[in-house]
Amino acid sequence: MNQPLLAVSGLSVAFGGLLALNDLDIAIEKGQIVGLIGPNGAGKTTAFNAITGRIKPTAGSVLFKGVDITGWQPSRIAQFGITRTFQSIKLYDDLSVVENVMVAAHATIRYSFLEAMVGVGRYAQDEKRIRKQAHELLDIVGLGDYAMEKAAALPYGSQRRLEVARALALGPSLLLLDEPVAGMNPMETMDFVKVIQRLNEEMGLSIGLIEHDMKFVMNVCHKIRVIDHGIPIAWGAPQEIAANEQVVAAYLGHG
Amino acid sequence: MAYRDRLLTLGSMGLLLLFLWWAENHASDYTIRILNQIAIFIVLAVSYNLINGITGQFSLEPNAFLAIGAYTSAILTLSPEEKARSFIIEPMLWPLSQIHVSFPVSLVAAGFVTAFFALLMAIPVFRVRGDYLAIVTLGFGEVIHVVANNLVKVTNGPLGLKGLPAYTNLWWSWGICIAAVFCIVRLVNSSYGRAMKAVREDETAANAMGINAFRIKTLAFTLSGFFEGVAGGLLAHLITTISPSLFTFMFTFNLLIIIVIGGLGSTTGSILAAVLITAGGEFLRFVEEPMTIFGFYYEGIPGMRMVIFSMLLIGVMIISPRGIMGRSEFTWQKCFDVMKKLRGGRPRS
Numbered sequence: 001m002n003q004p005l006l007a008v009s010g011l012s013v014a015f016g017g018l019l020a021l022n023d024l025d026i027a028i029e030k031g032q033i034v035g036l037i038g039p040n041g042a043g044k045t046t047a048f049n050a051i052t053g054r055i056k057p058t059a060g061s062v063l064f065k066g067v068d069i070t071g072w073q074p075s076r077i078a079q080f081g082i083t084r085t086f087q088s089i090k091l092y093d094d095l096s097v098v099e100n101v102m103v104a105a106h107a108t109i110r111y112s113f114l115e116a117m118v119g120v121g122r123y124a125q126d127e128k129r130i131r132k133q134a135h136e137l138l139d140i141v142g143l144g145d146y147a148m149e150k151a152a153a154l155p156y157g158s159q160r161r162l163e164v165a166r167a168l169a170l171g172p173s174l175l176l177l178d179e180p181v182a183g184m185n186p187m188e189t190m191d192f193v194k195v196i197q198r199l200n201e202e203m204g205l206s207i208g209l210i211e212h213d214m215k216f217v218m219n220v221c222h223k224i225r226v227i228d229h230g231i232p233i234a235w236g237a238p239q240e241i242a243a244n245e246q247v248v249a250a251y252l253g254h255g
Numbered sequence: 256m257a258y259r260d261r262l263l264t265l266g267s268m269g270l271l272l273l274f275l276w277w278a279e280n281h282a283s284d285y286t287i288r289i290l291n292q293i294a295i296f297i298v299l300a301v302s303y304n305l306i307n308g309i310t311g312q313f314s315l316e317p318n319a320f321l322a323i324g325a326y327t328s329a330i331l332t333l334s335p336e337e338k339a340r341s342f343i344i345e346p347m348l349w350p351l352s353q354i355h356v357s358f359p360v361s362l363v364a365a366g367f368v369t370a371f372f373a374l375l376m377a378i379p380v381f382r383v384r385g386d387y388l389a390i391v392t393l394g395f396g397e398v399i400h401v402v403a404n405n406l407v408k409v410t411n412g413p414l415g416l417k418g419l420p421a422y423t424n425l426w427w428s429w430g431i432c433i434a435a436v437f438c439i440v441r442l443v444n445s446s447y448g449r450a451m452k453a454v455r456e457d458e459t460a461a462n463a464m465g466i467n468a469f470r471i472k473t474l475a476f477t478l479s480g481f482f483e484g485v486a487g488g489l490l491a492h493l494i495t496t497i498s499p500s501l502f503t504f505m506f507t508f509n510l511l512i513i514i515v516i517g518g519l520g521s522t523t524g525s526i527l528a529a530v531l532i533t534a535g536g537e538f539l540r541f542v543e544e545p546m547t548i549f550g551f552y553y554e555g556i557p558g559m560r561m562v563i564f565s566m567l568l569i570g571v572m573i574i575s576p577r578g579i580m581g582r583s584e585f586t587w588q589k590c591f592d593v594m595k596k597l598r599g600g601r602p603r604s
Binding site for chain 2: 052054073074075076078079083084086090091092093094095099102103104105106107109111113116117118119123126127130166167169170
């Protein structure tokens, strides 16, 4: 029964002749924070896309909670417990901040569209529940005061945090963050570290993240997987990774 | 606030009903006809906006759905004798020639038959992304047109169906209009409506948050089809004669103008624009009549009202490129704020 929460093995993605990701193995244990790092174009986002079903892998398998979820529809994978944020922010710009979070809880509502149209059944009860939950999540990421603003009106750092709140609305077991602190200033990054650690420690959430900010990665992650040009080159605890020659070479070029 | 707003909404509904009651007894047939048309266009605009504006899937199908709804309900309410009389090219197909149901049943049937066609179309189209929907729905409109012309045993071909009982009165059209608007507004404000907007804003993100975009789009399209079909049934029993030439692309085009002018994605905007454009088009008829302006005799130019109409539309698009309402909805609070501003006060908030 010592199976990790997420077990990716031999995952490969090819776009035509280009091998974007080659034979990636990565395991995320329950309660762990795992970093996926590598130079630009290394295939990190491709790996996330393949895990969450946005693109179909050419080979390999993704096991989540012991179930093979390779090739599932993205919406089904999200409902099964993996949600994510995006490298290029993808909020629903024209909806309010709280609605952005409420939308993500759509899969948890128990009323049909017919009940919604006449406003009977569990409609009111469910609406109340997801609104309350959305406000709680916004408080966790520190956006409680901006609930009624339009999402597009938020500053950059807040938009990233809103993406996290939205990804939490489905009550995932695994959260994948794609460059969560990119473009944040050091203060915002520090705040964000606290949010992530709180989610991890208090709520027991497992997290996978892609990030270029090495200080952030070394601080937060329990384990790190390094890939370069689609090929995995290292796997281990932060200290081991920092000392690994191959990793240093990949980042700085061969000296 | 919610209590006050509900009271105001109910109050204005009451006023509307009072007005309709007055109109039924005192207004001319011409005015009643226009009031009926307004109600039907509100249903059409609001349901068209559901797929085009709220869900953001550009489609061009209302004329097809309207035709399906109109023909379905017309075939169902025509008496067997009337059918035998009007089908002179070829006799009508057997079970259809004998069916005779009441008006409300025929409207419900019109809704469901149209919704079925919508579902049939949605399944292949929404499997792929992009603008295929516009092309497929445009083609579907043409197909329906050709079918209506050639499926003589069912539709009586180019002769159309005549002598429909004039069941549509103010109560039917406005009753259905209010019910449809109520249902759609509720839906848009529910989680389903939010999911539709999420699909419009960013489909990838919606999918990644557990929303099955395919299902949501299919739902919006099918519901839109249902209400457009019902509106088709109402229209058929208002004008009492339908033929394939009635349901050309121009119909869709007019509706598209309505929802764009009202503000794509705004339900109240669609209602407002449906009223303004339907009533305005009739009101502007006076410019085509002979008259004397400042001593000059003007003999009236047929088609002049379309010129003025187009200029007004261009004007609206210049002043407010996202339509009258943009994507926002009418609320009583905004109404009060505007009134206060007009009186020189400052809006609350």
